Amino acid sequence: MPTDLVDLSGHEQVVFCSDPATGLRAVIALHSTALGPGLGGTRFHPYPSMDAALADVLRLSRAMSSKNALAGLDHGGGKAVVLGDPRTDKTPELLRAYGRFVESLGGRYVTACDVGTYVTDMDVVAQETRWATGRSPERGGAGDSxxxxxxxxxxxxxxxxxxxxxxxxxxxxxxxxxxxxxxxxxxxxxxxxxxxxxxxxxxxxxxxxxxxxxxxxxxxxxxxxxxxxxxxxxxxxxxxxxxxxxxxxxxxxxxxxxxxxxxxxxxxxxxxxxxxxxxxxxxxxxxxxGGVIQVSDELHGFDAERAAARTEAIFDATxxxxxxxxxxxxxxxxxxxxxxxxRIAGGGPVPWLPAAPSRGADTRPPAS
Missing domain, CATH: 3.40.50.720 (NAD(P)-binding Rossmann-like Domain)
Structure with a gap:
């Protein structure tokens, strides 16, 4: 296990997930929760090794801290990777096992879609956790981010x-x-x-x-x-x-x-x-x-106009x-x-964005 990657990454928490019954092998990385729960997608990819998967999730979660901060969101950086070929290895049982690992973090990590995962996958993950966004509108989500x-x-x-x-x-x-x-x-x-x-x-x-x-x-x-x-x-x-x-x-x-x-x-x-x-x-x-703005808004009862307005502000941010x-x-x-x-050090809003929705409003459905 390349523990030096973890030791040097500056991450708060790195979780290795294994479920032999479904073949699940995954890593969830929380870089920072200074601004709020870590938010970032789940990547399903045929990594050549656990070392490669770990290196990727550490890079991705660190970048999510910066992305969420600049987007003015009340979220820190998190990311997850699932090792495997999504075309052949992804099953409902595996996704539900992954959802149970997300749920075990108690809301410190909020997941969504990424490369190799889709809205329909998040619907399955959400059967086991309240902390899955990017769900279909029929399941209370915002749809494709x-x-x-x-x-x-x-x-x-x-x-x-x-x-x-x-x-x-x-x-x-x-x-x-x-x-x-x-x-x-x-x-x-x-x-x-x-x-x-x-x-x-x-x-x-x-x-x-x-x-x-x-x-x-x-x-x-x-x-x-x-x-x-x-x-x-x-x-x-x-x-x-x-x-x-x-x-x-x-x-x-x-x-x-x-x-x-x-x-x-x-x-x-x-x-x-x-x-x-x-x-x-x-x-x-x-x-x-824009995608993370959308899935973050979903946590507060998705408002398409509000999310689009915050995404439009990427022009001013750039x-x-x-x-x-x-x-x-x-x-x-x-x-x-x-x-x-x-922003991570001091919190507060960013000048080019409209106010984010209140963190207190929460319309997530209970896990089924």
């Missing part, structure tokens, strides 16, 4: 466009989207509506074909390596983390990186490498917060971060981290 995630990325991209090019629009710009899953596919439609030229790619060629059938104006790149080398104004990673490795950064033609994937920077030096090349990076944990980075001569990632750390 990718709707507001994609909207938030669009708002962040428009803010970055204003910062770079003086106009809050992608009209006439060429945007490359790597990953056309739940978020990337919706983002592609938004960008086409905004007047952008959109190029897409995904390892799932069937997903690309389905998207092109809906939006024939899309152009398709062979793969992500080919996409980053094409003439682009914006590169938008929307798949798994680590998309911005050294080779990708060195090959980028785009002047702006803005996407919905979590943990896009492959290592601590990537932000500086992007800056050295003159590429503006809109921090992922800032622009992709502008504030990019302006702070320019004024302080630091990378946008550093500027965003500083603002998040200030």
């Amino acid at each position: 990718s709707l507001l995630t994609a909207l938030g990325v669009l708002r962040g991209m428009r803010a970055a466009a204003q910062h770079l090019w003086g106009e809050p629009t992608l009209a006439g710009r060429r945007v490359g989207i790597a990953g056309v899953g739940k978020v990337g596919s919706r983002l592609a439609g938004h960008l086409l509506d905004d007047g952008a030229e959109v190029v897409v790619t995904d390892v799932d060629h069937a997903a690309v074909a389905r998207l092109v059938e809906r939006h024939p104006a899309l152009t398709v790149a062979e793969d992500a390596r080919a996409l980053v080398r094409m003439p682009l104004d914006v590169y938008s990673p929307n798949a798994l983390g680590g998309a911005l490795d050294d080779d990708t950064v060195d090959a980028l033609t785009a002047g702006l990186v803005c996407g919905g994937a979590n943990n896009q920077l492959a290592h601590d030096g990537t932000a500086e490498r992007l800056a050295a090349r003159g590429v503006v990076y809109a921090p992922d944990f800032l622009v992709n917060a 502008l504030a971060v990019l302006q702070a980075a320019e004024a302080d001569d630091v990378t946008p990632a550093t500027a965003a981290d500083r603002l998040a750390e200030q």
Whole structure:
């Protein structure tokens, strides 16, 4: 067991979950509860080892602390990963076993959807815990959080466009989207509506074909390596983390990186490498917060207009971060981290967001 990863991570709690009867192997990581219960999705992925799963959940939960802080939510950072192939290993029994582990934390961790999990999965998890969000409307939830995630990325991209090019629009710009899953596919439609030229790619060629059938104006790149080398104004990673490795950064033609994937920077030096090349990076944990805003609102009785208004404010948040980075001569990632750390240390609201719903209102259904 790589305990050094846990010891050095700064996390409050890391829970290993095992249920031999269903085959469940999972890790739940709580980075911080300074602002409230940890909130973050459950990722179901075929990790090659427990070490790889642990490293990923620690990175993801730490990023959730910053995301929730910048989104003005009364939540700390948490995340969970389930080891396995969601296409073959996911069963109702396994999901219910996972739900019992979430429930055992007594509300310190609130879960939702992530890569490999869906609204229907959260409905099953919610049979065992009150702390599952992202449920279907029929089960008292808000439904698919990718709707507001994609909207938030669009708002962040428009803010970055204003910062770079003086106009809050992608009209006439060429945007490359790597990953056309739940978020990337919706983002592609938004960008086409905004007047952008959109190029897409995904390892799932069937997903690309389905998207092109809906939006024939899309152009398709062979793969992500080919996409980053094409003439682009914006590169938008929307798949798994680590998309911005050294080779990708060195090959980028785009002047702006803005996407919905979590943990896009492959290592601590990537932000500086992007800056050295003159590429503006809109921090992922800032622009992709629409989904967590939605599931957080679900805890208080989901109000679609209220959640959308808070997601729209990602535009102002992105502008504030990019302006702070320019004024302080630091990378946008550093500027965003500083603002998040200030809120985690001092609490209180953030200036660019409307007030969050009261933590006292709670319409979660009891576990069945």
